[in-house]
Amino acid sequence: MSSVALSNIETDKQTNAAARINPERVKALFPIFRNNELTRNLSYLDNAATSQKPEMVMQAMDDAMRLFHSPVNRGFYPLAEQTTTRYEQARERLKSFIGAATHRSVIFTASATDSINQVAQGFLLPRLKPGQNVWVTRMEHHSNYLPWQHVCEKSGASLRIIELNSTGELDLDRHPDIFSDTTAMIALTQTSNVLGTTNDVKAICEQAKQKHIPTLIDAAQAVVSNTINVQQLGCDFLVFSAHKMFAPTGIGILYIAPDRLDQVQPLRLGGGMVDFCADSIADTTWSEAPHRFEAGSPNLVGAIGFAAACDFVESLGQANIKMHIGELASSLYQQLSHYPNLHLVSPAKHLSSGIVSFYHDVIHAHDLAQIMGDSGVAVRAGHHCAQPLLRHLGVSSTLRISISVYNTNDDISAVVNALEHAEKVFA
Ligand SMILES: Cc1ncc(COP(=O)(O)O)c(C=O)c1O
Structure with a gap:
């Protein structure tokens, strides 16, 4: 990797074991988040489907x-x-x-x-x-x-x-x-x-x-x-x-x-x-x-x-990535657990994957995803090409938040705010 990109990836290297990812600095390496009206203020949380591309990958191509x-x-x-x-x-x-x-x-x-x-x-x-x-x-x-x-x-x-x-x-x-x-x-x-x-x-x-x-x-x-x-x-x-x-x-x-x-x-x-x-x-x-x-x-x-x-x-380090996405996922999980109509299907023990899936008793996952989308939060709703699993869960669709290196606490707040809004719309 080029030293330019390395120096841009702000990490707090206080210990050798782990370095904290600075998501704002990382996000700046992804042109999509500054080039486009649709994406400039987008909380992109559909990373399990596909990730965005950093400048250095585009440059190499x-x-x-x-x-x-x-x-x-x-x-x-x-x-x-x-x-x-x-x-x-x-x-x-x-x-x-x-x-x-x-x-x-x-x-x-x-x-x-x-x-x-x-x-x-x-x-x-x-x-x-x-x-x-x-x-x-x-x-x-x-x-x-x-x-x-x-x-x-x-x-x-x-x-x-x-x-x-x-x-x-x-x-x-x-x-x-x-x-x-x-x-x-x-x-x-x-x-x-x-x-x-x-x-x-x-x-x-x-x-x-x-x-x-x-x-x-x-x-x-x-x-x-x-x-x-x-x-x-x-x-x-x-x-x-x-x-x-x-x-x-x-x-x-x-x-x-x-x-x-x-x-x-x-x-x-x-x-x-x-x-x-x-x-x-x-x-x-x-x-x-x-x-x-x-x-x-x-x-x-x-x-x-x-x-x-x-x-x-x-260059970011998979362990650092895991820590970053795991912390955001835990924060989201904790906040979502206060909503009585919401059922979290992701095991709390496995949040370091950065994936939080749930369904809502009242609001269909597709409606929720649509409302979130209109609020600038990109998430996935549906069966996620995992219908045998969804049969086991007893639902036809879930809403999935999947977190990556450029996501911040603001993105997590945006999910929670959009959920609040959706609950008001469907109240
Ligand atoms: C666990 C898992 N396996 C396989 C795939 C298929 O990947 P692709 O569509 O890139 O072939 C996906 C895509 O979502 C996935 O999440």
Whole structure:
């Protein structure tokens, strides 16, 4: 990361352990909050859906287009060689960001969704048998639910769901057969996009490994405020999207553990992923990973922005981010708990994810979100692509506040004021 941006991110470094984020200074790094009538005074609290982008990410992407744009992995002239180098440097950046052992394990995809589909169909489906189980959790996003449901349907295997206990956490004890010989795969989220619950994915991966059960971790909501180290986690696959961590949409990561690389069939076939294209597919040979999983012209500009976002997140520090968003979430939670018609569904213990979800007895979540929107507070209402979870909660929609590095106490007050206003409108 550039020292310019670092010096702008005001942190109170009184101790080495933690530095306090100054959200006003951080917010100044995000052009959207000063460039636009709609956003200048906006309390943007829909960060679990997608985050805003800092200047340094835009600058890196702009440079990629202005200064070194040309084909990746396809040209022999100096500009093309430089472009390929920059693209591979972006991969190296992601490799260090997630603690992968080799760049071969780091695959650029279109999104977390795309990554999960690649694993479900390219790894699991060819080996999945009737009678086997694939385990997900009750709190999965549809992206980590439907691809497994689909491959189970196709193969005659069963999709099993790890249920939640009364405190919104995984009830592993209820399912003694999770780590059994019939389990073909465990795929779970690190942090729920609705509840904010963060699961002990390391413990689950460790137990699964003892039984040689492959694991996939959906880190889409966890990656901004948790340092990820795939080797320490011991997962087989890990996925996330760039756009939830201050980088653009259209690019994500699929981590495949080195010993699984040769067990995954590429789903997307095309240019740049074969060593030898024979007349018959039987004689065609794939390139080495990661290229065999990246058919077509890669998303160069996205990858450059993604790498810059890794610098941004690490310069703030995931532990500092967690502290900041956790404190604001706790303050909000505490204030909301005084409203008798309001039901908080996020567990108080898991507020460090920065997610606070609730529903109101009288006001539908959509109406509440609309009133908040009109008051300059951007929040999300609906099922959050987590209908299996909402069925468990017994509601069709919740309102979700999701906090990021540029949010302040004023944003929290704006939510509470907008809620007061909505209650008066509906009184
Ligand atoms: C936990 C979780 N997993 C997966 C996804 C899917 O991410 P994308 O739409 O970027 O593929 C989301 C998006 O909200 C999410 O919150």
